[in-house]
Amino acid sequence: MLIFGGDAQAAGDLQARAARGDLVVDGFLIPTRDLTSPKGLLSGKRGAPGLNAQIVCDLHRRPVDAGILLPGSAHDARAFRDSGLAKTYEQHLTGNGPSLIGACGYIGIVPLTPFKKLEYRELTAAELLFNRQVNRRRWVVKQGIAHLRTWKILRIGYRRPLRKADQTLQTVLKLQMYRRHTIEALE
DSSP states (O other), X not given: OOOBTTBTTHHHHHHHHHHTSOEEEEEEXXXXXXXXXXXXXXXXXXXXXXXXXXXXXXXXXXXXXXXXXXXXXXXXXXXXXHTTHHHHTHHHHSSSXXXXXXXXXXXXXXXXXXXXXXXXXXXXXXXXXXXXXXHHHHHHHHHHHHHHTTSHHHHSOOOSOGGGHHHHHHHHHHHXXXXXXXXXXXX
């Protein structure tokens, strides 16, 4: 376990404290730069091979947790379920207590998502207002993912063995939590 300034429980404490509040979930693609990779790594949306990473952030832009990596071809809703995050944050999915906010790709899985524009009608004024309110809260996960992607191993392409990718993402997540924790302690 990664040690935060001599305290081995700091990462777990930060996760537990964040889990008591509202959280935001989103996914991103970790490029693998390997065109000969096993089937399923090719993301049709991005047109590149990679791994689908699901990240949970609190409302202060701090990444809190990451699920198990899946092939890049996995849809966000399936990746959220299969990565183990749905089970971990089950209390947020019930609607009793803190909420979980997601993008349109999580409709039917996450309780708070924006309305999708349907082909046969425009969104009503109330739906547009609701979408604006949801998106004002949801941008924090994009910032959290951007902070994670500042780590070179997630930005330029994952070149290590794929079986070690989950461990690498968890290490980067803990290092980012440590970095944010020390910055906030100095303020």
